[in-house]
Amino acid sequence: MDAYKKAGVDINAGYKLVDEIKQLSHNDALGSFGGLFPLTLGHYQKPVLVSGTDGVGTKLLVAINAGLHETIGIDLVAMCVNDVLAQGAKPLFFLDYLGIGHLDQTQAKAILTGVVTGTTQAGVKLIGGETAEMPDMYQHGHYDLAGFTVGIADQDRLLAAKNLRTGDVLLGLASNGLHSNGFSLVRDILFKQHHYSLDDQLSGCEGDLKHELLRPTRIYVKSVLPLIEQGLIQSIAHITGGGLIENVGRILPDHLSAEFDSTKWPVPAIMKDLQEIGNLSFDDLKHTFNLGLGMVLAVHPTDVDQVTAELKKAGETVYQAGRLVPGSKKVVIREDSL
Amino acid sequence: MDAYKKAGVDINAGYKLVDEIKQLSHNDALGSFGGLFPLTLGHYQKPVLVSGTDGVGTKLLVAINAGLHETIGIDLVAMCVNDVLAQGAKPLFFLDYLGIGHLDQTQAKAILTGVVTGTTQAGVKLIGGETAEMPDMYQHGHYDLAGFTVGIADQDRLLAAKNLRTGDVLLGLASNGLHSNGFSLVRDILFKQHHYSLDDQLSGCEGDLKHELLRPTRIYVKSVLPLIEQGLIQSIAHITGGGLIENVGRILPDHLSAEFDSTKWPVPAIMKDLQEIGNLSFDDLKHTFNLGLGMVLAVHPTDVDQVTAELKKAGETVYQAGRLVPGSKKVVIREDSL
Structure with missing residues (x-):
């Protein structure tokens, strides 16, 4: 010993x-x-x-x-x-x-x-x-x-692509900041390309960088599970590495595409700051970060009101972020607001 | 991207x-x-x-x-x-x-x-x-x-301490060398205290150090599971970090101890070499390495012959390594042979 x-x-x-x-x-x-x-x-x-x-x-x-x-x-x-x-x-x-x-x-x-x-x-x-x-x-x-x-x-x-239909609404649940993805890029921009300190505060962010970057990933189980059990959710994308593009892409059937309208929800200040400081294209941004949506739920239009109400009651911030359209597994984010 | x-x-x-x-x-x-x-x-x-x-x-x-x-x-x-x-x-x-x-x-x-x-x-x-x-x-x-x-x-x-009785036999299944434990000590002895190369061969070992050290941990599932399903095994210790002492200790009830007789099985050459090169006490050795037994099965005496025969048929090398005696959760290894 x-x-x-x-x-x-x-x-x-x-x-x-x-x-x-x-x-x-x-x-x-x-x-x-x-x-x-x-x-x-x-x-x-x-x-x-x-x-x-x-x-x-x-x-x-x-x-x-x-x-x-x-x-x-x-x-x-x-x-x-x-x-x-x-x-x-x-x-x-x-x-x-x-x-x-x-x-x-x-x-x-x-x-x-x-x-x-x-x-x-x-x-x-x-x-x-x-x-x-x-x-x-x-x-x-x-x-x-x-x-x-x-x-x-x-x-x-089990949630499956076959449940999805044209016109299904994509409800976005607010993330708690960056969650746990894109940090090699974040560190590259803030600490290698530039020389920010963890004590610095970026514009629009509530606290200093260490607290902004370390906001814990939101856990959606307790708010979303009851709705799954009621059969009100058709499919779910957990938005991790690859952002909305890859993760929503993974849940689509061959004959549908997803259209998001980014004017419908606020992109967190930290991501706009990173875009500006790092001189990132919107393409870089949307393929890397969650853009403010930590989880996307596909819901039939008739269930949207009930689902939204129950999610809000459970403490979630919910946005009607997009919808499913006829297509071929593409994910488009209209970026008028950015 | x-x-x-x-x-x-x-x-x-x-x-x-x-x-x-x-x-x-x-x-x-x-x-x-x-x-x-x-x-x-x-x-x-x-x-x-x-x-x-x-x-x-x-x-x-x-x-x-x-x-x-x-x-x-x-x-x-x-x-x-x-x-x-x-x-x-x-x-x-x-x-x-x-x-x-x-x-x-x-x-x-x-x-x-x-x-x-x-x-x-x-x-x-x-x-x-x-x-x-x-x-x-x-x-x-x-x-x-x-x-x-x-x-x-x-x-x-589930296998449990309550199944064990005085006189139960401890069957040791041969390990395939060091398995995956004790490597910080192994590296300290061979590569820091001394300056062996991975291409060197130690006495008694079949190949060079890189092959001796990297022998894969033996997987006992296919040979042992059928015996568990027949109810022939009372308890099992997987011998990992802490060696026979800690791992067999964990399966004992309060009123039993385990006695091993190390003359009953061969301690692998690599462990003897490490003891000599590293000037290790037997206490160090037995608390760190598996001593040649990767898994220990506690078996009622009446089942020993059948269990041993089936294990051998399944390709295991089996030793009657010890037995359970009245005691207080102690594990003793008689070391006459070392």
């Missing part, structure tokens, strides 16, 4: 961290060989498990440079559970992987506190995880995070 | 990799928002999902330095599925996370080929994954891997 500790791996620090997370998550079963989740199948006719894995990209480097580790775990959970929700499934449980150069208890506890907050926001159970101390792999203070979630749906009720 | 590519992230390279993996894994559904796995519940009375996540530690750095990426994915699958198997569950599916500084198609394809090989060996389906290109996070050519698996068991048939 002493030899291993001298080589840079402190197994006891790992055990201590597991104890901390057991307390934070109120789950005493953490730390066994595998995480358990009893299945209650009740109303599922043909249950199908829907799983997703994701990381948070180089938003991590912003958290690391800012020394603010409390919310990056929310991003991690969000990236995973929103993907599973987008299939029409109910996320059930979550596991995290933390790869880290040197296990600093305070830092690791802050990171995992964010993971626990995220699982609470998503209504999923944290049933396991792995913290891997890897000297020589990560630079001092650096770490990577990966998350895994499993959800459940009825096979015949 | 151009701006993002200039910032170090090539989204198209990612899409191309997904296409490669679809072919390798014969799973066209890869690349959607979430991986799907239809549940066939047939004979499960109270189904419980058993999940595990793990990485391969700094064995990665050996693969990276050797430029041999084809088997590290097998280690990744092994670390996860063996953990789930150890609970008495049948692993069903797997997802991988690859964090990488710069996406090199050839390197990434080699890594993921190993993942596909591992899932085939384990009989699980690769249903999703994430490849995250993260410039500035990883050094050039470096990457981290995390894996995630979900299995299923009947709640009442």
Whole structure:
């Protein structure tokens, strides 16, 4: 044990961290060989498990440079559970992987506190995880995070392209800023091409850059799931890397296209600032950032009023951002407002 | 898109990799928002999902330095599925996370080929994954891997400490060398304290160091699962970080201890070499390495012959390595042979 500790791996620090997370998550079963989740199948006719894995990209480097580790775990959970929700499934449980150069208890506890907050926001159970101390792999203070979630749906009720029709309305749910995508470009523009400090404040932004950039990714599970269960949502795109263009493109059937009207919602100030400072084309912008919409729901016109009302009641900001038209899987964003 | 590519992230390279993996894994559904796995519940009375996540530690750095990426994915699958198997569950599916500084198609394809090989060996389906290109996070050519698996068991048939009795035999299944643990110590001894090259060959080892160190972790699912399903196995310890001491300790009830007799199986040459070169105590050795046993099965004495015969038929090398005695969750390894 002493030899291993001298080589840079402190197994006891790992055990201590597991104890901390057991307390934070109120789950005493953490730390066994595998995480358990009893299945209650009740109303599922043909249950199908829907799983997703994701990381948070180089938003991590912003958290690391800012020394603010409390919310990056929310991003991690969000990236995973929103993907599973987008299939029409109910996320059930979550596991995290933390790869880290040197296990600093305070830092690791802050990171995992964010993971626990995220699982609470998503209504999923944290049933396991792995913290891997890897000297020589990560630079001092650096770490990577990966998350895994499993959800459940009825096979015949999975959201699918075949549900979509001409005239369906695309409801955009407001994002909480940049979420967890495009950060290699953000860092390139702000900190490499230019020399902004994390303490600087950009025009139109509410706080300094570190807080603006680290706003946690919004978790849409609790507001959207009840509508899926009522059959009111035809399809969902979680807007991540590739922006509205790629992500809405993925949910379209061959005979439909999507038209967005960007005058219908406000593009966040941070994205306009990045466009200006980085001299980005609108094409760059729309292929990289969420433009202010973290999730897009395709809804039949007759259901729009009810869906909008329920989403607002659940705390979402909702925009009638676009609609489906006859076409060939193209996504167009009219940019008159920009 | 151009701006993002200039910032170090090539989204198209990612899409191309997904296409490669679809072919390798014969799973066209890869690349959607979430991986799907239809549940066939047939004979499960109270189904419980058993999940595990793990990485391969700094064995990665050996693969990276050797430029041999084809088997590290097998280690990744092994670390996860063996953990789930150890609970008495049948692993069903797997997802991988690859964090990488710069996406090199050839390197990434080699890594993921190993993942596909591992899932085939384990009989699980690769249903999703994430490849995250993260410039500035990883050094050039470096990457981290995390894996995630979900299995299923009947709640009442999960392996548990309450099944164990005094006199139960501890059957050790031969490991395939170091597996995926202790590599920070291994690298410290061989490459920092001393200056071995990956092309050097140690006494008693069959090949050079890069091949000896990179032997893939053995996957025990196909040989052990049929015995679990027959009710012939009382408990299982997957021997990972912490060695026999910690991992067998975790499966014991309060009133039993485990006694191993290390004359009953051969400790691999690589571990003896590391002990000598690194001037390690036996205490260091047994708390860090698997000592040649990758998995330990607790079996009632009446079932030992049948279990041993079936395991051998399935290709395992099996040792009667120890037994359970009245005690208090201690693990003792008699070391007369070392």
